[in-house]
Amino acid sequence: xxxxxxxxxxxxxxxxxxxxxxTLMQALDTTIANVALPxxxxxxxxxxxxxxxxxxxxxxxxxxxxxxTGYLAGRFGLKRLFLVSVAGFIVASMLCGMAQSLxxxxxxxxxxxxxxxxxxxxxxTVLLDINPRERQGSAMALWGVAVMAGPVLGPVLGGWLxxxxxxxxxxxxxxxxxxxxxxGMSVFLPGTAANARAKxxxxxxxxxxxxxxxxxxxxxxxxxxxxFGSGEISIEAIVAASAFYFFLVHTFTADEPFVRPALFxxxxxxxxxxxxxxxxxxxxxSLALQPPYLQNLMNYPIVAAGLVLGPRGVGxxxxxxxxxxxxxxxxxxxxxxxxxxxTAWSFDAMTGWTPDVSQTTIxxxxxxxxxxxxxxxxxLSTVTLSTLSPEQRAEGxxxxxxxxxxxxxxxxxxxxxxxxxxxxxxxxxxxxHVTAVNRMFEDPMIxxxxxxxxxxxxxxxxxxxxxxxxxxxxxxxxxxxxxxxLAVLPLLIVFKKPGKGA
Numbered sequence: 001x002x003x004x005x006x007x008x009x010x011x012x013x014x015x016x017x018x019x020x021x022x023t024l025m026q027a028l029d030t031t032i033a034n035v036a037l038p039x040x041x042x043x044x045x046x047x048x049x050x051x052x053x054x055x056x057x058x059x060x061x062x063x064x065x066x067x068x069t070g071y072l073a074g075r076f077g078l079k080r081l082f083l084v085s086v087a088g089f090i091v092a093s094m095l096c097g098m099a100q101s102l103x104x105x106x107x108x109x110x111x112x113x114x115x116x117x118x119x120x121x122x123x124x125t126v127l128l129d130i131n132p133r134e135r136q137g138s139a140m141a142l143w144g145v146a147v148m149a150g151p152v153l154g155p156v157l158g159g160w161l162x163x164x165x166x167x168x169x170x171x172x173x174x175x176x177x178x179x180x181x182x183x184g185m186s187v188f189l190p191g192t193a194a195n196a197r198a199k200x201x202x203x204x205x206x207x208x209x210x211x212x213x214x215x216x217x218x219x220x221x222x223x224x225x226x227x228f229g230s231g232e233i234s235i236e237a238i239v240a241a242s243a244f245y246f247f248l249v250h251t252f253t254a255d256e257p258f259v260r261p262a263l264f265x266x267x268x269x270x271x272x273x274x275x276x277x278x279x280x281x282x283x284x285x286s287l288a289l290q291p292p293y294l295q296n297l298m299n300y301p302i303v304a305a306g307l308v309l310g311p312r313g314v315g316x317x318x319x320x321x322x323x324x325x326x327x328x329x330x331x332x333x334x335x336x337x338x339x340x341x342x343t344a345w346s347f348d349a350m351t352g353w354t355p356d357v358s359q360t361t362i363x364x365x366x367x368x369x370x371x372x373x374x375x376x377x378x379x380l381s382t383v384t385l386s387t388l389s390p391e392q393r394a395e396g397x398x399x400x401x402x403x404x405x406x407x408x409x410x411x412x413x414x415x416x417x418x419x420x421x422x423x424x425x426x427x428x429x430x431x432x433h434v435t436a437v438n439r440m441f442e443d444p445m446i447x448x449x450x451x452x453x454x455x456x457x458x459x460x461x462x463x464x465x466x467x468x469x470x471x472x473x474x475x476x477x478x479x480x481x482x483x484x485x486l487a488v489l490p491l492l493i494v495f496k497k498p499g500k501g502a
Contacts, residue, residue, distance in 0.1 A: 011188045012130050016139065018184030019123045020146040022086055025177045026119040027150025029058070029093075029112065031313075032158040035291045035306045036167040043167065044102040048292070049223050052416045055288055056409040057106045060216045061113025063405030064209045067258070067398040069118045071200040073125070078192040079185065082122050086182045088115030093174035120147070121398075126189065145317075152313030155291075159306025204258025207247035214240035216409055223417035263388070263396055271494040272384025273403040275336075278488045279376055280404040281411030282343065282481045286350075286369070288412045289419070293474055294362075297467065298355045308362050315367035319374025332383045333492045339375030340485055346372060347482035351475050355467075383495050415477045422476050426469035434461055 033040070033054060041051040073081050092112035099105035127139045161169040218236035225233050251257040264270055294305040323335060346369035353361075381400070388396045 014184055014188045015126065015130055016142065018181045018188065019126050020143060021177050021181040021184075022082075022119050023123045023143060023146045024150060025089065025174050025181065026116045027147050028154050028157070029116065029174070030150060031154030031287060032170050032173075033058075034287050035155045035158040035302060035309065036162045036170045037288075038292055038295045039162050039167040039302065040105070044099070044105060046102045047224070047420075049220075049416050049420045050102060052288060052412050053102070053106045053220055054109055055284075056216060056220060056412050058109040058113040058116075059284070059405050059409040059412070060212060061110045062117040063113075063402050063409065064212055065114050065117035066121065066401050066405070067395075068200055068205055069121045069398070070394055072118065073122065075200075078122065078125065078129075079189050080191075081118060082126070082185055082189070083182060085115050085118045085122065086178050086185065089119065090175055090178035090182070092116075093171045093178070097168040097171035149317075150313075152310055152317060154313075155306040155309035157306070159303040163301065163303045199256070201250075201254060201256060201258035204247060204250050204254065207243045207250065208258065211240050211243035211247060212406060214243060216413070219410060219413040219417070223420050259399060260392070260395065263392060263399065266387050266392075266396075268387040268495055269384055269396055269400075271491045272380055273400055275488050275491050276380055276384070276400060277403040277407030278484055279373070279380070280407035281414075282347070282485050283373055283411075284408035285411035285415040285477075286347070286481060289415060289474065289477060297470060297474075298357075304359075308359055309366065311363045312366035312370040315370025316374040316377075317370075319371040320378055323375055323378050327379055327382050332379045333495055335375055335379040336383070336495075337489070337492055339372045339379075340489055342372030342375065343369060344372075344482050344485040347478050347485060350478040351482065353475070353478075354471060387496070415480065418480065419470075419473050419477055422473035423466070423469045426472045427465055430465045430468055434465060 037051055037054065040046075040054060041048070044051075046053075069081075076084075089112060092108050092115055095108040096105055096112060099108055123143060124140070127143055131139045157173070158170050161167075161173060214236045218233055218240060221236075222233055227233055228237070247258075251259055252261055290309055291305055294300040294308060295302060300308070326335060346365050349365050349368075384400055385393055385396050
C-alpha cells in the first residue's frame with residue numbers, strides 16, 4: 001500500500017475484521033487439536049509418543065517459515081502473500097481432516113504450519129498500514145484480543161466439535177473462517193507493489209531449516225527407535241549437527257547472512273530468546289500433557305475436558321491486560337520474576353495430582369498458570385526487542401518467534417518421550433512387588449478382582465500397575481517443567497533497562 005493512503009472507514013473496518021478472522025484461525029489451531037489428540041490417536045492407530053507429531057510437525061514448520069515472511073512479502077507483495085497463506089492454510093486444514101493415516105496427517109500439518117506461519121506477522125503489518133498512527137494502539141489491542149481468544153476457545157470448541165461431530169471437524173472449522181477472510185481480503189485490501197530485487201540468503205535459510213527439521217525428527221523418533229542404538233537416529237543427529245555447523249560458518253562469513261551476528265551482541269536479545277524458548281517448552285508441553293491425562297486417566301468426556309482446560313486462557317488474557325498497563329511503570333524484571341514464580345507454583349501443585357483431583361482444583365490451578373504466563377509474554381517481548389536498533393527489530397522479532405517455536409516443539413517431544421519411558425520404568429518397579437506370594441492377595445476382596453493365579457486377575461493387575469505407573473510418570477514430567485521454569489530465573493540478572501528513547 002502506498003505510504004499515506006489509508007483506506008476509508010468502511011474498508012478499514014472490513015479489512016480489520018478479515019485480519020482478525022485470519023489471526024483467530026491461526027491462533028485456534030495452536031490449541032484446538034490438543035483436546036482431540038486421544039481421538040485422533042485411536043483413529044490413525046498411533047502410539048502415545050507418535051501422536052504428538054501432530055503438534056510438533058505444525059510448530060516446527062511454522063518456526064522455519066516465520067523468519068522469511070518479510071522477504072516473501074517484499075518479493076511477491078503483501079496482499080498476494082496474505083491470500084496465498086490463507087488459501088494454503090484452508091486447503092491444508094481440509095487435507096488434515098480427510099487424512100487416513102498418521103503419515104498423512106503429519107504431512108498435512110506440516111503444510112498447515114508452512115502456510116500459517118506468515119498469518120500473524122502479516123496481520124500485524126496490515127493493521128499498522130491501514131490505520132493512522134493515533135489509531136494503531138487500538139487496532140493492535142483488538143488484534144491482541146483475537147490472539148488471546150484462540151487458547152480460550154480452542155479446547156472448548158475442539159471438545160464440542162469432536163463430541164458432536166468428529167475430530168475431523170477440528171480442522172474443517174477453518175474452511176468457513178478462512179473463506180470469509182480470503183474473500184474480504186480479495187475485495188477490500190489494496191494491492192502492494194512487489195520488489196523483484198528483494199533477496200534472501202537461501203543457503204543460510206536452508207541450512208538452518210535442515211538443522212531444525214533433522215533435530216526435531218531425531219527427538220520425535222528417538223524413544224521409539226532406542227535413540228543412538230538406531231542407525232536412523234545417528235544419521236539424523238549427524239545431519240542436524242553438520243547443517244548447524246555450516247549455518248554458523250556461513251553466518252559469520254557471508255556479507256548479508258540470513259541471521260545477522262550483530263543481533264547476538266545485544267545481551268537482552270540473547271537472554272530473551274533463551275528465556276522464551278524455555279517458556280515455550282513449559283507452556284506447550286503442559287498443553288500437550290493435560291488432555292490425555294483428563295481423558296485417559298480421569299475418564300473425562302471430551303467436552304468436559306475442553307471446558308476444564310479453557311479457563312487457563314482466561315487467566316492469560318486477564319493477566320496480559322493488567323501487565324500491558326504495568327510495562328514501563330514497573331521494572332520488567334519484577335514482572336518476569338512474578339510470572340516465573342506463579343508458573344512454577346502451578347507446576348508444583350500439579351505434581352500432587354492424582355486422578356481423584358477435583359474439577360475445581362484443575363480449573364483454579366489452570367487459571368493461576370495462565371496468569372503466570374500472562375505476566376511473561378508481554379514484558380519478555382518488550383525487554384528482548386526494546387534494546388535493538390529499529391532496523392534490527394523486525395529481524396529480531398522473527399528470531400524471537402523462532403526460538404519460542406523451537407522450544408515448544410522440543411518440549412512436547414521431550415515430555416512425551418519421558419512419559420513413555422518413565423511409564424515403562426515405573427511399571428517394572430511396581431511389578432516387582434506384585435507376586436503370587438504377596439500376603440495382600442489372601443484378602444478375599446482383593447483376590448476377587450486381582451487374583452494373580454488367574455488370567456483375568458493378571459490382566460486386571462497389569463492394567464492397575466500401568467495406570468499407577470502413568471500417574472507417577474506424569475508427576476515426573478510436571479516436576480521437570482517446574483525445574484525448567486525456575487532454571488531461567490538467573491537470566492533476570494542479565495537483562496538491562498532500555499535507554500529512554502527505546
